[in-house]
Amino acid sequence: MNKAGVAIYPGSFDPVTNGHLDIIQRGSRIFSKVIVAVLKNERKDPFFSAAERAEMLALAIKPFDNVEVARFDGLLVNFAKEKKAGVVIRGLRAVTDFDYEFQLALMNRRLEREVETIFLMPSSEYTYLSSSQVKEVVALGGSVEGLVPDFVEQKILEKLKKNGNKKKQRDS
Numbered sequence: 295m296n297k298a299g300v301a302i303y304p305g306s307f308d309p310v311t312n313g314h315l316d317i318i319q320r321g322s323r324i325f326s327k328v329i330v331a332v333l334k335n336e337r338k339d340p341f342f343s344a345a346e347r348a349e350m351l352a353l354a355i356k357p358f359d360n361v362e363v364a365r366f367d368g369l370l371v372n373f374a375k376e377k378k379a380g381v382v383i384r385g386l387r388a389v390t391d392f393d394y395e396f397q398l399a400l401m402n403r404r405l406e407r408e409v410e411t412i413f414l415m416p417s418s419e420y421t422y423l424s425s426s427q428v429k430e431v432v433a434l435g436g437s438v439e440g441l442v443p444d445f446v447e448q449k450i451l452e453k454l455k456k457n458g459n460k461k462k463q464r465d466s
C-alpha cells in the first residue's frame with residue numbers, strides 16, 4: 295500500500311499503554327511518518343514529567359521505524375504545521391470518548407482548516423483501557439500485565455515509591 299504523508303498522534307501518554315501502541319501501529323501502516331506528540335502542559339498535574347513520558351514512549355516505539363516522539367506545548371495545530379503534518383490521529387475507544395473527541399477535532403478544524411483529524415479504533419481488548427486506570431490498579435497492588443509494556447509497570451512502581459518517600463519526608 296502507498297503510504298500517506300506525515301501524521302501527528304498527540305496525547306498526554308501518562309503513561310503510554312498498549313492501547314496507545316495499538317493505535318501507533320495502525321497509524322504507522324497508513325502514514326509514511328507518525329510523530330507521537332507528548333503534551334508538556336504541567337497544568338494537568340501529570341504523574342510522570344513530560345521528559346519521563348517521552349522517554350517511555352521512545353522505548354516503546356523502537357519496533358516501528360517510521361515513528362518518532364516529540365514534545366509540544368501551545369496549540370496542537372501549530373505544532374502540526376511546524377512538523378508539516380496534515381493529519382492528527384486520535385484513538386476512539388468507546389462512545390464515551392466521542393463528545394470530547396468531537397469538540398477537540400472541531401476546534402482544531404476551526405483553528406486550522408488544513409489539518410484533518412482521523413480516528414482509529416484500537417483492538418477490542420483495549421476498549422476500556424486508560425492510563426488513569428493503569429496507575430490506579432498498580433497503586434492498589436493489582437496486575438496490569440498485557441495492558442502496558444513491562445517496563446512501564448516498573449516505572450509506575452518506582453514513581454509511587456519515590457512519591458511515598460517524599461510524602462513521608464514532608465509528614466515527619
Ligand code: PNS
Pocket residue numbers: 304305306307333368369370371397398401402
Ligand atoms: O491524551 P489526552 O490528554 O486526551 O490528549 C489531549 C490533547 C493533548 C490532544 C489536547 O489536550 C491538545 O491537543 N492540547 C493542546 C492544546 C490545544 O491545541 N488546544 C486546542 C484544542 S481544544
